Amino acid sequence: MASEEEVIVDVVVVGAGVVGLTSAIRLGQAGARVAVISADESVDTVSAVAAAVWYPTHTDEDPRVLQWAVRTYEELCRQAGDGVPGVVMRPTRMLVRQRVEQAPWWSAAVPDFARVSPPSGEYTEEWRFTVPTVEMRPYLEWLRGRLGGAVERRRIERFDDIEAPVVVNATGLAAGELCGDPDVYPARGRIVLVANPGLVTSVRDEDSPAGMTYVHPRGQDVVLGGTFEPGEWDTEPDSRVGTEIVARCADLVPELANATVLAHVAGLRPVRRGGPRVAADRAWRRTPRHCPGAGASSTTTATAAPGSRSRGAVRTR
Numbered sequence: 001m002a003s004e005e006e007v008i009v010d011v012v013v014v015g016a017g018v019v020g021l022t023s024a025i026r027l028g029q030a031g032a033r034v035a036v037i038s039a040d041e042s043v044d045t046v047s048a049v050a051a052a053v054w055y056p057t058h059t060d061e062d063p064r065v066l067q068w069a070v071r072t073y074e075e076l077c078r079q080a081g082d083g084v085p086g087v088v089m090r091p092t093r094m095l096v097r098q099r100v101e102q103a104p105w106w107s108a109a110v111p112d113f114a115r116v117s118p119p120s121g122e123y124t125e126e127w128r129f130t131v132p133t134v135e136m137r138p139y140l141e142w143l144r145g146r147l148g149g150a151v152e153r154r155r156i157e158r159f160d161d162i163e164a165p166v167v168v169n170a171t172g173l174a175a176g177e178l179c180g181d182p183d184v185y186p187a188r189g190r191i192v193l194v195a196n197p198g199l200v201t202s203v204r205d206e207d208s209p210a211g212m213t214y215v216h217p218r219g220q221d222v223v224l225g226g227t228f229e230p231g232e233w234d235t236e237p238d239s240r241v242g243t244e245i246v247a248r249c250a251d252l253v254p255e256l257a258n259a260t261v262l263a264h265v266a267g268l269r270p271v272r273r274g275g276p277r278v279a280a281d282r283a284w285r286r287t288p289r290h291c292p293g294a295g296a297s298s299t300t301t302a303t304a305a306p307g308s309r310s311r312g313a314v315r316t317r
């Protein structure tokens with residue numbers, strides 16, 4: 001029996017990145033009493049580093065991911081229309097180098113996806129589409145405001161130490177160790193932030209022989225990318241790699257040639273061999289819900305992944 005001072009909760013969400021905060025809000029909307037524990041402030045998570053453009057980077061075709069991506073697209077589109085801080089719909093030009101027979105699997109989620117002629121012989125075709133992009137710092141702050149209650153700052157060692165009928169594991173890369181899941185690993189991403197010279201369109205040349213190249217304008221700055229480096233854990237800035245990223249982005253979008261560099265940033269994407277794992281682990285004393293390694297592009301699926309199962313999770317009490 002809980003003492004009067006104890007707060008009774010139905011669910012504890014561990015993690016206050018985009019997945020944890022979104023899950024907690026959606027569980028609360030479904031009627032659960034939710035508490036959130038996080039080792040870090042939301043602004044210090046990988047989520048705060050993300051370019052956060054809706055796009056399933058390095059994600060294999062998976063009907064579950066497509067379903068989550070569709071729902072997240074719709075939700076972020078609605079949020080952009082409602083003026084939620086940091087969320088805007090942005091036109092994209094994607095330059096394709098390989099021969100493709102048909103539109104990519106994820107295009108089913110994007111209403112205005114179109115294949116057009118390439119701008120030069122280097123490319124086989126160009127894809128044009130409009131997708132939500134999220135400036136994560138104001139967006140995470142907005143999510144924190146919607147959450148209402150405080151986030152308890154604490155690093156947990158084991159899920160069994162948490163007193164709650166249901167525990168949602170939204171610990172990103174840390175889920176690998178916490179769950180003993182050897183399939184979870186980091187894919188380091190390096191990006192450079194530069195002052196925005198007036199760009200509005202995202203441009204991608206992901207298979208450039210010079211290295212993965214993307215340009216994502218935001219309000220005041222532009223995210224220049226990037227790298228996708230499986231197994232690399234070091235997040236110290238590397239100005240040499242950053243200089244190369246700026247050079248290839250300026251080749252792609254000449255307006256960037258003299259853009260002022262604001263910051264070199266690195267973060268570790270949580271990736272999982274075999275795809276995202278969203279499942280209840282019923283072998284446990286209580287019924288924790290796992291969502292480890294939700295993916296290299298969890299901003300693209302965050303609205304739908306764990307929260308969509310919230311009713312089932314609450315019923316396990």
Ligand SMILES: Cc1cc2nc3c(=O)[nH]c(=O)nc-3n(C[C@H](O)[C@H](O)[C@H](O)COP(=O)(O)OP(=O)(O)OC[C@H]3O[C@@H](n4cnc5c(N)ncnc54)[C@H](O)[C@@H]3O)c2cc1C
Nearest residue numbers: 015016017019039040047050052053156172189267298300
């Ligand atoms: C350079 C870069 C660019 C990216 N661009 C995009 C993009 O354009 N589009 C896209 O969709 N995705 C992008 N991503 C990926 C995206 O950032 C991640 O998929 C997403 O942020 C993961 O969110 P998360 O909430 O699962 O994890 P995180 O943001 O890592 O949050 C994990 C949370 O768990 C907490 N935690 C961990 N261990 C413990 C513990 N033991 N006890 C308590 N709390 C704990 C942490 O403190 C934190 O609050 C990018 C990533 C990088 C690095």
